[in-house]
Amino acid sequence: MNSDTEPAAAAEPQDAAARPPVRAATPADAEPIVRMRSEHVLSRPLSEEWIRQCTDELAPRLTPVGDARAFVIDAPDGTMAACALGLIHPVLPAPAYPRGLAARVHVVATHPQMRRRGYARAVVSTLLDHLAGVEHVTLFELHASVEAAPLYRELGFAGSPALMRMTRLQEPAAANTTESSPTWLPPEQYAETVLKATAFACVYFTDEDGRPLQLHSVYSPAHPWQLVGGTMDKGERPWETAVRECQEETGLTVSGPPRLLATVYGLPGAEWPYSTIGMVFDGGRLTTAQIRGITLNPQEHDEARVLPLERWKALMPARDFARLSAVAEARRTGEAAYFGTWDWGNE
Known part of the structure; x- marks a missing residue:
């Protein structure tokens, strides 16, 4: 889901088995x-x-x-x-x-x-x-x-919530210290002590009847149905990510100005060791012709589907459906949502 926005360079030669050199x-x-x-x-x-x-x-x-x-x-x-x-x-x-x-x-x-x-x-x-x-x-x-x-x-790797990464940056203070002054760390060291999080941006589409559109993932059994969008590239802003990912995943071009529907936050867990912060923007209502014209990236998704909101519930994990419901409600009311419990579960 993460690729550069600039045009790709000419392909390099490959060996007889079509593998990169x-x-x-x-x-x-x-x-x-x-x-x-x-x-x-x-x-x-x-x-x-x-x-x-x-x-x-x-x-x-x-x-x-x-x-x-x-x-x-x-x-x-x-x-x-x-x-x-x-x-x-x-x-x-x-x-x-x-x-x-x-x-x-x-x-x-x-x-x-x-x-x-x-x-x-x-x-x-x-x-x-x-x-x-x-x-x-x-x-x-x-x-x-x-x-x-x-x-x-x-390739055979698996995550584990039992693993922890810690960095000891300085000697502990002496037990008999009665007063101390702040210790200012170099930026590189301080960065190791703060929260680590990944960021994403998505676009929420519906058909002309207000039914949500989602894409079926080929790589994530834990999150089979997904909004259009993905992980932010280095140097990107959230709206730029949403526009790029939409083009890559569906062939659709969304036009601004950006309208934020929801901010999403998730705590780390068994599926992923970092917190997650995301923004969901309103992509508007698509015509039947636009939906039929969606071009999927087969490495990421194999189906685009439109269903009434309540029918998505049986096809998704509970927290994914709760997020989708919050986004749909934000579209209906015109009031942006904060969905702070899209955690990486331990089930």
């Missing part, structure tokens, strides 16, 4: 990998000094005796189109991982102009196959975005 990274690829991480993974790009420092750290680790393994795809102009970086580290052995080796998928990035070509799947799959087959790694870990989660589930 993946190659193993060398120390010379350290800087491009670091820059891909800085520009397309981190919430705040690195300074040139940090890029140099990270490059100096990574380059020797990409040698055969190092603990880093990466696979990349080159763009036609010689720049890096996509990369996947894994870091191997020892752990105490257990029956499930008798070699005592684990690997963290540390960086997966695709240049925005090279997205939606299967590059992320190609480099990640090659990396995982190499780590398992050559390095004998049997324990894997990663942090995934909402956009990437379906791919990682297909």
Whole structure:
């Protein structure tokens, strides 16, 4: 659901099996990998000094005796189109991982102009196959975005609400301290202490009789019927995301000005480890011809359906139907809704 808004570059050559041309990274690829991480993974790009420092750290680790393994795809102009970086580290052995080796998928990035070509799947799959087959790694870990989660589930990963990421930033205060002054952290460190959330934007359509339109997902059994929309890209504003996703998922172009119907918030849970914040905009009423003319992206949805609101209840999880009902009521009354319980459930 997450792709760049700029036109895609010309397709790269593929091998006989129609797979993107993946190659193993060398120390010379350290800087491009670091820059891909800085520009397309981190919430705040690195300074040139940090890029140099990270490059100096990574380059020797990409040698055969190092603990880093990466696979990349080159763009036609010689720049890096996509990369996947894994870091191997020892752990105490257990029956499930008798070699005592684990690997963290540390960086997966695709240049925005090279997205939606299967590059992320190609480099990640090659990396995982190499780590398992050559390095004998049997324990894997990663942090995934909402956009990437379906791919990682297909590759055998599963989320766990028992996992926790914590960062210790400073020494505890002495027990006998009677007064203290505020400690101001550098922005990069402070960012690690605040709430982590993913954001999305959607468009609510109905037919001319006011019946909601939804799309059937091919990748999310937990949320089979979805509003038109998706995850925000880096640098996008919510309305820009809604317009882009609508065009990509249906072929429809929504016109402004934007009219907000609902703000949605969800707590993390078993399905996803981060909070979720979203905005739902009014797309208006579609004619029968417009609905018939919807062009779906088969990688995301396989059906567009219009039903009376009450008939959606049997086809959706309770919290999804409650969200849809709140959006429909906002359209009816003209008063924007706040739906604060669209949580990632633990069922």
